[in-house]
Amino acid sequence: MSNISSMSHDELLSIKKELQAEYDRFVKAGKKLDISRGKPGNDQLILSKELLNLPGDAPTFVDGVEAANYGVLEGLPSARKLFSEILGTKPEQVFIGGSSSLSMMFDTISKAFTHGLLHSEKPWSKLDKVKFICVVPGYDRHFAICESFGIEMIPVLLLDDGPDMNMVYELIKDESVRGMWCVPKYSNPDGVSYSDETVRKIAAMKPAAKDFLLMWDNAYCIHEFDGEFVPFLDILSECEKHGNADMVFEFASTSKITFPGAGISCFACSEANMAYMKKIISKQIISYDKLNQLRHMLFFKNREGIMAHMKKLGAVLKPKFDVVLNALNEEIGPHHIANWYKPKGGYFVSLYTMAGTAKRISELCKGAGLVITPAGATYPYGNDPNDSHLRIAPSYPPIDELKEAMKLLCCCIKLAAVEKLLAE
Amino acid sequence: MSNISSMSHDELLSIKKELQAEYDRFVKAGKKLDISRGKPGNDQLILSKELLNLPGDAPTFVDGVEAANYGVLEGLPSARKLFSEILGTKPEQVFIGGSSSLSMMFDTISKAFTHGLLHSEKPWSKLDKVKFICVVPGYDRHFAICESFGIEMIPVLLLDDGPDMNMVYELIKDESVRGMWCVPKYSNPDGVSYSDETVRKIAAMKPAAKDFLLMWDNAYCIHEFDGEFVPFLDILSECEKHGNADMVFEFASTSKITFPGAGISCFACSEANMAYMKKIISKQIISYDKLNQLRHMLFFKNREGIMAHMKKLGAVLKPKFDVVLNALNEEIGPHHIANWYKPKGGYFVSLYTMAGTAKRISELCKGAGLVITPAGATYPYGNDPNDSHLRIAPSYPPIDELKEAMKLLCCCIKLAAVEKLLAE
Numbered sequence: 001m002s003n004i005s006s007m008s009h010d011e012l013l014s015i016k017k018e019l020q021a022e023y024d025r026f027v028k029a030g031k032k033l034d035i036s037r038g039k040p041g042n043d044q045l046i047l048s049k050e051l052l053n054l055p056g057d058a059p060t061f062v063d064g065v066e067a068a069n070y071g072v073l074e075g076l077p078s079a080r081k082l083f084s085e086i087l088g089t090k091p092e093q094v095f096i097g098g099s100s101s102l103s104m105m106f107d108t109i110s111k112a113f114t115h116g117l118l119h120s121e122k123p124w125s126k127l128d129k130v131k132f133i134c135v136v137p138g139y140d141r142h143f144a145i146c147e148s149f150g151i152e153m154i155p156v157l158l159l160d161d162g163p164d165m166n167m168v169y170e171l172i173k174d175e176s177v178r179g180m181w182c183v184p185k186y187s188n189p190d191g192v193s194y195s196d197e198t199v200r201k202i203a204a205m206k207p208a209a210k211d212f213l214l215m216w217d218n219a220y221c222i223h224e225f226d227g228e229f230v231p232f233l234d235i236l237s238e239c240e241k242h243g244n245a246d247m248v249f250e251f252a253s254t255s256k257i258t259f260p261g262a263g264i265s266c267f268a269c270s271e272a273n274m275a276y277m278k279k280i281i282s283k284q285i286i287s288y289d290k291l292n293q294l295r296h297m298l299f300f301k302n303r304e305g306i307m308a309h310m311k312k313l314g315a316v317l318k319p320k321f322d323v324v325l326n327a328l329n330e331e332i333g334p335h336h337i338a339n340w341y342k343p344k345g346g347y348f349v350s351l352y353t354m355a356g357t358a359k360r361i362s363e364l365c366k367g368a369g370l371v372i373t374p375a376g377a378t379y380p381y382g383n384d385p386n387d388s389h390l391r392i393a394p395s396y397p398p399i400d401e402l403k404e405a406m407k408l409l410c411c412c413i414k415l416a417a418v419e420k421l422l423a424e
Numbered sequence: 425m426s427n428i429s430s431m432s433h434d435e436l437l438s439i440k441k442e443l444q445a446e447y448d449r450f451v452k453a454g455k456k457l458d459i460s461r462g463k464p465g466n467d468q469l470i471l472s473k474e475l476l477n478l479p480g481d482a483p484t485f486v487d488g489v490e491a492a493n494y495g496v497l498e499g500l501p502s503a504r505k506l507f508s509e510i511l512g513t514k515p516e517q518v519f520i521g522g523s524s525s526l527s528m529m530f531d532t533i534s535k536a537f538t539h540g541l542l543h544s545e546k547p548w549s550k551l552d553k554v555k556f557i558c559v560v561p562g563y564d565r566h567f568a569i570c571e572s573f574g575i576e577m578i579p580v581l582l583l584d585d586g587p588d589m590n591m592v593y594e595l596i597k598d599e600s601v602r603g604m605w606c607v608p609k610y611s612n613p614d615g616v617s618y619s620d621e622t623v624r625k626i627a628a629m630k631p632a633a634k635d636f637l638l639m640w641d642n643a644y645c646i647h648e649f650d651g652e653f654v655p656f657l658d659i660l661s662e663c664e665k666h667g668n669a670d671m672v673f674e675f676a677s678t679s680k681i682t683f684p685g686a687g688i689s690c691f692a693c694s695e696a697n698m699a700y701m702k703k704i705i706s707k708q709i710i711s712y713d714k715l716n717q718l719r720h721m722l723f724f725k726n727r728e729g730i731m732a733h734m735k736k737l738g739a740v741l742k743p744k745f746d747v748v749l750n751a752l753n754e755e756i757g758p759h760h761i762a763n764w765y766k767p768k769g770g771y772f773v774s775l776y777t778m779a780g781t782a783k784r785i786s787e788l789c790k791g792a793g794l795v796i797t798p799a800g801a802t803y804p805y806g807n808d809p810n811d812s813h814l815r816i817a818p819s820y821p822p823i824d825e826l827k828e829a830m831k832l833l834c835c836c837i838k839l840a841a842v843e844k845l846l847a848e
Binding site: 057070099103113149260262 | 463478481484490495522524530531547565569572686704707709710713
């Protein structure tokens, strides 16, 4: 097959027939395939099997605390220390919560609305308008939280080294712009890591809103699957250097490390924010599940332990990403009808198809039994202005199914491109 | 010692000397004692030890769901079924959450403020005033949630068969009265269970507020320590019978059954409320910790299993309540200077001392190393109008320490009464 992007009308008509026939065979095969969510596969879960027997006979009285009873709102000292070593913060800046960092993000914003943040003049529910900067493409669940609270989302493009900071610096002059979502390492979905320079520019922001909330979702902070661990700046101390200590809340969890939904999560923030938040959280809960914190500590032991575990997970993930990248390379590459990132960590492959075809591809996939993240989902209000972006999540399906899914996806990408070119 | 309440001035002076000397010996002994919080003791925790090895080698794929991965927001079907059997609701009315029912209560009220409830015209944050009926004495953490959200609390007296419903019926004519806290069985702190008649009166309320929120904290629903399980009405179907299906949220947890802070919790509500809440909660979390739900299901197996476990816990608690009640009976009974309830379940003994002495007793206890719940804590804003109520939590200390604590407490009760009588 020659290059679709430079075919004549007749060539397009003929290739369309071939592609349509191939697509029809997929429909007829009637498979059920899914590359939609960044959900660890069973081949990853099994690597944490030991957790299922813990704490077992190990003492539950640890760090001077009975993990099986109420108490210690901010979590087991050893778990706080572990996350501080991962994130580069101080242990006293870390709060260990329940099983979900998404919950902590939702709750942080909820508290901004009901109680206000440390430097808020009033709760956000009393404001006429709250706007957030949303780096795009981004994590659909971040955007869903904004929509749920009626926060107006302003998209800012993710460049190769992080958000377009010229635009960000412009936007934060508006006092109603109260916050910003960032996934600084292996961003969801592009897999792009912010450069140190960009991180420093973010830490140095001088927003008009005194209670500006930098939501730093470090979901993939140690999630390399290709190559060695890549160090990153501690956003807390960077913000502090610029007099912005209280501007940022950082989030992390073991959801993509041990068991999704049954791991442990944390937020990290300045000591002043910690004191402020603990006062409110102490009305919400007596203490989080410290037995699960203990379970994870017995499993990981320390930072070395968790990094060794990440290597094992990476070895499972790498071949899956290779399947996706090789398929795109071989099937789509020669046709110049799409671009994609080649991530070395995180959970996604971000694909930019010919403008105006993403929704059509999504529809074609669905028609043949392949579930992919809906086109546009990675943009606020589901609105991808170019109708070009698709997010591929390779982690969950077994390799064989992933190969099938990619064959089908590539067929749909080509078919949609041909349809588009013929219609022009 | 004769009866303090009928002593002459001289007799009081002489007994005061004796009591002061006894008190001074306690101070000198310098013990650290605590009967302040309804926290299970180690002798209870050990009965759930088996949980620490679970799920072990048992399959984590149960009820058609992989418990170790994301999914099923409302919880494992088997866990929903178990709680529905305990509460008398339908399984589809039960949502299994994380480790804390307090968190679910806080969150329900928080969502009323940020999003509004199913029948709210607008979120409560847009209202000038939100008031709640607080049955008194009650649970300090309920009141703390109200204070945190700026909800005005209106105390309503708990009678021997439940809240004073004449007063409640009067108060709900005010549209700004938006909710009510109830602990219907073995109430915290009195240990009083609402009569069926009172429960039906509550279910039949016609509040002016269309989005009235009945917070039904069934924390001690199966927590008998003396005698057989006492059945209770299902508040959901009672409300439904009176056209109030969407008025109530019921809460329960295993915090006082297995491990406090590391158990599982639930709310139960109408199907319409469930659909409404799930829509919001789906933005807050992907799914709760289903492995811990599985762990609890493997441990309990079914309703019979949990009821048998409650018998074991009761056998540990009963002697502790006996220590408290016997001490009060022997040391305080003859003096007619206090009254108390004799609960058959729950976690507390509620003590009504001579009016105007509770704070003084609290102070005396503190001075001699005994931590008790601060006087007034069981009333909104910490304001016990009679300065008479004290809450005793017998569960946590070992029997010997509890005996010591009760000796000291009884000495303080008498000393404060004598001081008061002398000052009159």
